[in-house]
Amino acid sequence: MKILHTADWHIGRRLNGADLLCDQMHVLDQLIDYIKEEEIDLCVIAGDVFDRSNPSQSALGLVNEYLYKINIELGVPVLAISGNHDSRSRLDYGSYWFEKSNYHMRTSIEDILKPVIIDDHHFYMVPYMDVLEAKQYFKDDTIVAHHDVYRKITEEIHGVMDREARNILVGHMFMSNAKASESERPLSIGLSEEVGADLFKDFEMVLLGHLHHPFAIEHDTIFYSGSLLKYSFSEVRQPKGFRVIETGDGNKCRFVPTKCKYDLVHYKGSYEEVINEAVRFEDNNAYFKFELTGLETVKDPMAKLKMIYPNTLELRPVVEAHEKYRSTVDINQSDDGEIFDAFIKQVHGAELTEYQSGLFNKLFKGDADETD
Amino acid sequence: MKILHTADWHIGRRLNGADLLCDQMHVLDQLIDYIKEEEIDLCVIAGDVFDRSNPSQSALGLVNEYLYKINIELGVPVLAISGNHDSRSRLDYGSYWFEKSNYHMRTSIEDILKPVIIDDHHFYMVPYMDVLEAKQYFKDDTIVAHHDVYRKITEEIHGVMDREARNILVGHMFMSNAKASESERPLSIGLSEEVGADLFKDFEMVLLGHLHHPFAIEHDTIFYSGSLLKYSFSEVRQPKGFRVIETGDGNKCRFVPTKCKYDLVHYKGSYEEVINEAVRFEDNNAYFKFELTGLETVKDPMAKLKMIYPNTLELRPVVEAHEKYRSTVDINQSDDGEIFDAFIKQVHGAELTEYQSGLFNKLFKGDADETD
Known part of the structure; x- marks a missing residue:
C-alpha cells in the first residue's frame, strides 16, 4: 500500500499579516498531482488542517475543495485527525457523511480503540487531546504530563490490538528529543510536552503531526511529515514536503519535497547593499525578514525596501557597536554626562561634538535644576 | 411521494438570553418520530437552519446530529437551502459528501437552474440571495427589489423547465400580503422585500421559509412551514409545526402541529394577582413576558417573580394613568410648576402635597436662579 503522509496544513495561517492561502494552494496542487501520478492508495493527515478553531470562510472553502479533489475526484481514502489548532467539534461537522466516502475525520477520544481498517492495515487514529481532558476521560490521576496521556492510550490500544495486523498509529504530539520551531503553539504551559518514543514500539509505524520539521526525529518507525509551508522565520532552513510510505515486506519511507510559491528569506547585512542590490537574492518576491545596519538616517526604510522586495514582512535595525567604542561604563561610578557620552559613542559610532x-549639559542639568 | 416541509430552525437562537437548544431538540425529536412513523419519503428544509452565520459548536453539533438521524439513520433524502441567517460558504462545507447520501445542501446561485430530480419531481432550490448580489450575478440593472430578483430567477427557470415534470420551487423570501412577525431579520433596509405570488404560477408547488407563521399566506400552491419554535413574543399565538405534502393526482397538504417544551406566554395584569397566584397559568415553567401594574413599591420584582415563574424573560412596568388625572397640559402655555404638577398626577395618580x-418650587427655582 502506498500511503501519503502529510500534516500541519494550517489553512488560514497568516505570516506577519500576509495571507498565505495562495501559497497553500500552490503546494496542495503539487500534492494532488503526486497522488494522481504516483497512484497513492491512501492519504493520512496527522492534525492541524486548519490554523484556528474557528476558521474563516475562505479557509473552510479551500479545505473543502482540496479534500474533495483527493477523496471524491481521485477516490483516495483520507484518514485525518484533529490537532491542537483545530476545533474538534467544528471538524466533526459532516464526519458521518465523510465516512461513507472513506474520508475518516476522527476528532473524538472515544474512537481511539476503533481502528480504521484498510486491508491488513489497522490505523489507530489518536486526535490531539490535552492532559486534563485525558485525566478526566480515563479517570486516572497519574496522568500529569503528555507522556502519561500516551502511556495510557498505548496501554489501552495494546489491550485490543490485533498482533497479526499491521498496526499504525496516527497522532499529533511532541516526540522526545525532536526539534521544535517557533510556530508550533505550545501544547501546554508549565507541563512537560515531550512524549517518549519507547511507548510506541509495538506499532509497525507511527505517523505524526505537530512538529514542523520533517526530520524532527530520526527513528526507523516514527515519522513527522513536517508542515505544508514554512510558517515562521525559524523554519527558513527546513525542507517542506510530505512523506510517502510503501508498506510491504519491508516498509519504504521517503520524503518528497515540494516547491513553495515564495520562499522565506532571513537576511542579515547592511541597508546599503540591499537597497542598491549589491546583494542578489534568488527571488525578490520572497517573504523577507531583514536585519540591517545603516538604518539610522533612512526615512521610512520599509517603504523603500518594498519597492524592490514587495513581500518584505519584517525589518529590524541592527546598530553597529564599533569595537573601539564598546565601553563598559560603571553607572554607579560615572556621572550623567559620562554615561550619555558612552551611550552615544556606542550607538552612533562617533564621539559627541562640542556643541x-x-x-546635553545645558538641557540635562537645566531639567535637573528645575526638579530639585 | 410524502414530503415533510420545514424551515427556520434557527438552531443556536437565544430568546432574551435564554438558551433554546433543549427546546429545539424537543421539537426535532417529534419531527424525527413523525418521519419514522409516517414513512416520509423526503425532507425539505427551506432555509435558516442556523440562526447565525457563524454558529456555535453546540449549534453545529445539534444540526449534525439531527440531519444524521434523518438522512443516514432513516435514509430519508434531505433537500435544504441557505436562508438569510445562514452563511452560504459555511453551510457549503461538506456538501459534496452530503450529496452522495442524497442530502442536497444548496447554497449557490449558480445551481438554481439544476433541479434536484427525484422520480418525476423536479425541485428548483433557490437559496436566499440579496438584491445587489442578484443584480451583479444576472448583470441586470432592472433588479432593484426582491420582487425583481425572483422575476429574473423564475424567468430563467422557465427557460429550462421540463413542463411534463412536477416542478416544485424551494425558496426563502417574504411573499406578498403575508404576515410578518418580530423575529424575521429584515431582508433589506429601505427596499421592498415583498415578492408577488403571481411569479410562481408555473410551479406545481412552492415550499417556503423565512416567515415564521405557517399560515402567513393563504394560497393553493404556495406554503410556509413556519418556524420550529416561537422565536419572539409576537409569535405567542402562532401555531408551530411542519407541513406534510402528499403528491399524487391532487396534492394533499396539511399542517402538523408540534408540542413545545415550554410555551411562550405574554401576560398583562397586576403584580398582585401574579405573585399571589390569583391568576393561574397552564405551566409556571413557560417563558413569560409580564406587563404588570403595581410595581412602583416592589423591590426587585423580577427576582420575586422568578421564584414562582423561573423562566420569566421580560418584565415591563405598566403605570396606571387614572382617567380623572389624565391631562393635556399645553407646555407652551403653562409654567414649570403646572407642568410638573400634571406629570406627578398622571404618573402617581395623586395630587402633590403642599410640602x-x-x-419643587424651592429646588427648581433655586436651580434656575443659580444658572441665570
Whole structure:
C-alpha cells in the first residue's frame, strides 16, 4: 500500500499579516498531482488542517475543495485527525457523511480503540487531546504530563490490538528529543510536552503531526511529515514536503519535497547593499525578514525596501557597536554626562561634538535644576 | 411521494438570553418520530437552519446530529437551502459528501437552474440571495427589489423547465400580503422585500421559509412551514409545526402541529394577582413576558417573580394613568410648576402635597436662579 503522509496544513495561517492561502494552494496542487501520478492508495493527515478553531470562510472553502479533489475526484481514502489548532467539534461537522466516502475525520477520544481498517492495515487514529481532558476521560490521576496521556492510550490500544495486523498509529504530539520551531503553539504551559518514543514500539509505524520539521526525529518507525509551508522565520532552513510510505515486506519511507510559491528569506547585512542590490537574492518576491545596519538616517526604510522586495514582512535595525567604542561604563561610578557620552559613542559610532556635548549639559542639568 | 416541509430552525437562537437548544431538540425529536412513523419519503428544509452565520459548536453539533438521524439513520433524502441567517460558504462545507447520501445542501446561485430530480419531481432550490448580489450575478440593472430578483430567477427557470415534470420551487423570501412577525431579520433596509405570488404560477408547488407563521399566506400552491419554535413574543399565538405534502393526482397538504417544551406566554395584569397566584397559568415553567401594574413599591420584582415563574424573560412596568388625572397640559402655555404638577398626577395618580409642591418650587427655582 502506498500511503501519503502529510500534516500541519494550517489553512488560514497568516505570516506577519500576509495571507498565505495562495501559497497553500500552490503546494496542495503539487500534492494532488503526486497522488494522481504516483497512484497513492491512501492519504493520512496527522492534525492541524486548519490554523484556528474557528476558521474563516475562505479557509473552510479551500479545505473543502482540496479534500474533495483527493477523496471524491481521485477516490483516495483520507484518514485525518484533529490537532491542537483545530476545533474538534467544528471538524466533526459532516464526519458521518465523510465516512461513507472513506474520508475518516476522527476528532473524538472515544474512537481511539476503533481502528480504521484498510486491508491488513489497522490505523489507530489518536486526535490531539490535552492532559486534563485525558485525566478526566480515563479517570486516572497519574496522568500529569503528555507522556502519561500516551502511556495510557498505548496501554489501552495494546489491550485490543490485533498482533497479526499491521498496526499504525496516527497522532499529533511532541516526540522526545525532536526539534521544535517557533510556530508550533505550545501544547501546554508549565507541563512537560515531550512524549517518549519507547511507548510506541509495538506499532509497525507511527505517523505524526505537530512538529514542523520533517526530520524532527530520526527513528526507523516514527515519522513527522513536517508542515505544508514554512510558517515562521525559524523554519527558513527546513525542507517542506510530505512523506510517502510503501508498506510491504519491508516498509519504504521517503520524503518528497515540494516547491513553495515564495520562499522565506532571513537576511542579515547592511541597508546599503540591499537597497542598491549589491546583494542578489534568488527571488525578490520572497517573504523577507531583514536585519540591517545603516538604518539610522533612512526615512521610512520599509517603504523603500518594498519597492524592490514587495513581500518584505519584517525589518529590524541592527546598530553597529564599533569595537573601539564598546565601553563598559560603571553607572554607579560615572556621572550623567559620562554615561550619555558612552551611550552615544556606542550607538552612533562617533564621539559627541562640542556643541552636542554642551547642549546635553545645558538641557540635562537645566531639567535637573528645575526638579530639585 | 410524502414530503415533510420545514424551515427556520434557527438552531443556536437565544430568546432574551435564554438558551433554546433543549427546546429545539424537543421539537426535532417529534419531527424525527413523525418521519419514522409516517414513512416520509423526503425532507425539505427551506432555509435558516442556523440562526447565525457563524454558529456555535453546540449549534453545529445539534444540526449534525439531527440531519444524521434523518438522512443516514432513516435514509430519508434531505433537500435544504441557505436562508438569510445562514452563511452560504459555511453551510457549503461538506456538501459534496452530503450529496452522495442524497442530502442536497444548496447554497449557490449558480445551481438554481439544476433541479434536484427525484422520480418525476423536479425541485428548483433557490437559496436566499440579496438584491445587489442578484443584480451583479444576472448583470441586470432592472433588479432593484426582491420582487425583481425572483422575476429574473423564475424567468430563467422557465427557460429550462421540463413542463411534463412536477416542478416544485424551494425558496426563502417574504411573499406578498403575508404576515410578518418580530423575529424575521429584515431582508433589506429601505427596499421592498415583498415578492408577488403571481411569479410562481408555473410551479406545481412552492415550499417556503423565512416567515415564521405557517399560515402567513393563504394560497393553493404556495406554503410556509413556519418556524420550529416561537422565536419572539409576537409569535405567542402562532401555531408551530411542519407541513406534510402528499403528491399524487391532487396534492394533499396539511399542517402538523408540534408540542413545545415550554410555551411562550405574554401576560398583562397586576403584580398582585401574579405573585399571589390569583391568576393561574397552564405551566409556571413557560417563558413569560409580564406587563404588570403595581410595581412602583416592589423591590426587585423580577427576582420575586422568578421564584414562582423561573423562566420569566421580560418584565415591563405598566403605570396606571387614572382617567380623572389624565391631562393635556399645553407646555407652551403653562409654567414649570403646572407642568410638573400634571406629570406627578398622571404618573402617581395623586395630587402633590403642599410640602412636595413647596419643595419643587424651592429646588427648581433655586436651580434656575443659580444658572441665570
